[in-house]
Amino acid sequence: MTQQQWWRDAVIYQIYPRSFMDANGDGMGDLAGVTARLDYLAALGIDALWLSPFYRSPQADAGYDVADYCDVDPLFGTLDDFDRLLAGAHERGMRVIVDLVPNHSSSEHVWFQEALANPPGSPARARYIFRDGRGEQGELPPNNWQSIFGGAAWTRVEDGQWYLHMFDSTQPDFDWQNPEVGDEFERVLRFWLARGVDGFRVDVAHGMIKQPGLPDWDGEQVMVEGGNRGPMWDQDGVHDIYRRWHRILAEYGDDRMMVAEAWLKPERVARYIRPDEMQQAFNFDYLIAHWDAAELRTIIDRSLAVTGAVGATTTWVMSNHDGVxxxxxxxxxxxxxxxxxxxxGDEQPDEALGLRRARAIIMLTLALPGSAYLYQGEELGLPDHTSMPDRYRQDPGFFRTGGEDGGRDGCRVPLPWRADAPAFGFNDSGERWLPQPDNYADYAVDRQLDRPDSTLTLYQQLLKLRRDHNLGQGELAWAPSPREDVLVLTNGDVRVVLNLGDTPIDLPAAPLLAQSQPGVVNGTTLAGNAAAWLSAT
Structure with a gap:
């Protein structure tokens, strides 16, 4: 495999900067904190980091409301801090991908402030989607679209016009039919490419172009089976944008990449990763799969088929910053x-069983050909904060729905580094922007390092085996299964057995390479809710 295709089998680690490591003690993670932990990430064995937004922002949506795409928010540090992080990662052989948010800006972006200060029909307003309202006095929204975060997708301004925001009202959607918008994002791309970033994760990659006329939509548009639907998603014009971006990235060498966040059916997602567009797209079908052997096998086969048909690599991801x-x-x-x-008040998970299954499913995930994405803390086996009092919640979706959508704060809690330290070692001050549950002490890094039975050690072991056996560039072959709740596959010289049932199964006689936790392999028997890697040679 040629070097410029590093992403085809890369293991990429998502860093949510505000919750990874806080170097200055203000309770908010920062870029200097990430730099301080680069040796930890290198020892884990990952290939690249993906940084969630760190740009200047009023933080109405945790930085996905960008006010300046070419500067670092003081909460996270400075451009010099970013340059040090980038250099440090590169020195350790790790790439860096940054988040790009092109569907919308912050309402505090200079462009939107200019739009508010100028009249309807002005060039300043044409950068966003402003429309006159319906009704006798324009008192009704221009259409019936709903925000992803709840409520109407339109907000009225003082002169009576309305602007579209598919997310929070502080996140107005750009009008990508306006060439000025495309030119501005070319400037943004070049700014970060010239700094040396290796790629971009493109937020809401299927949302920038809306159907002409903005027609009403009476169907479901949010998180329906098969992904987002409606005239606000997945319009053909988005592909012109990505073909342009592909050409821009190519000017900086053959090793820059883009990965799409697009909640769509796999066959539609494949259109984003054709040879002249993006290099990867997230595999959300795999992320939302149940603990079910037939469902997992169907998703894996379908994923490999649709990405292979366009010559792209498949990605595998189990958690991110947007869900439990x-x-x-x-x-x-x-x-x-x-x-x-x-x-x-919600059903509380069985913590031990959830961890047991999480350790087993990573053994399937990292054995699959393609690229894997890890979410910070999963290598520790971290659960959500499932008992967080509502008074601490900050997600705009929680407030826009009156708490009906509980928000994503539970998966964004600061990481535990030292069990007996303030804020579990997230910093030295004890300050933290979200509370950590008491059980995070059990998952702290210092309690897992060099412990043979820890989840962290398992991840380190599997990532090394994945590299040594070239699994990311391998080929999957299913093998006969002893039961319908068991998956058996081979990839090169590794055989994977995943027992999704509760009762043990017999294993083929072969040398053991890894097991999901000590003791689940007993002679030639694999316990329930467990997995093993065996030598297939």
Whole structure:
């Protein structure tokens, strides 16, 4: 495999900067904190970091409301801090991907402030989607679209016009039919490419172009089976944008990449990763899969088929900053179900069972050909904060729905580094922007390092084996299964057995390479809710 295709089998680690490590003690994670932990990440064995937004922002949506795309918010440090982080990662052989948010800006972006200061029909307003309202006095929104965060997707300004925001009212959507918008994002791309970043994760990659006329939509548009639907999603014009971006990245060498966040059916997602567009797209079908052998096998086969048809690589991801961590989801009575949140009054997961299954499913994930994305803390087995009092919640979706959507704060809690330290070692001051549950002490890094039975040690072991056996560039072949709740596959010289049932199964006689936790392999028997890697040679 040529070097410029590093992403085809890369293991990429998502860093949510505000919750990773806080170097200055103000309670908010920062870029200097990430730099201080680069040796930890290198020892874990990952290939690249993906940094969630750190740009200047009023933080109405945790930085996904960007006020300046070419500067670092003081909460997280400075451009010099970013340059030090980038250099430090590169020195350790790790790439760096940054988040790009092109569907919308912050309402405090200079462009939107200019739009508010100028009249309807002005060039300043044409950068966003402003429309006159319906009704006798324009008192009704221009259409019936709903915000992803709840409520109407339109907000009225003082002169009577309305602007579109598919997310929070502080996040006005750009009008990508305006060439000025495309030119500005070319400037943004070049700014970060010239600094040396290796790629971009593109937020809401399927949302920038809206159907002409902005027609009403009476169907479901949010998180329906198969992804987002409606005239506000997945319009053909988005592909012109990505073909342009592809050409821009190519000017900086053959090793820059883009990965799409697009909640769509796999066959539609594949259109974003054709050879002249993006290099990768997130595999959300895999992320929301249940603890079910037939469902997992179907998703894996479909994923490999649709990405292979366009010559792209497949990605595998189990958790991110937008949903309940899989260690908690897999401990529910319907394991793998994807609730909006788990909070006080909701079903509480079986913590031990969720962790056991999380350790088993990573052995399937890292054995699959393609690229894997890890969410910070999953290598520790972290659960969500499932008992966070509502008074601490900050997610705009929680407030816009009156608490009906519980928000994503539970998966964004600061990481535990030292069990007996203030804020579990997130910093030295004890300050933290979200509270950590008491059980995070059990998951702290210092309690897991060099401990052979820890989840962290398991991840380190599997990532090394994945590299040594070239699994990311391998080929999957299913093998006969002893039961319908068991998956058996080979990839090169590694055989993977995942027992999703509760009762043990017999294993083929072969040398053991790894097991999901000590003792689940007993001679030639594999316990329930467990996995093993065996030599297939």
């Amino acid at each position: 961590r899989h260690a908690s989801r897999l401990g529910l009575s319907n394991p793998g179900a994807r609730p909006q949140k788990i909070g006080i």
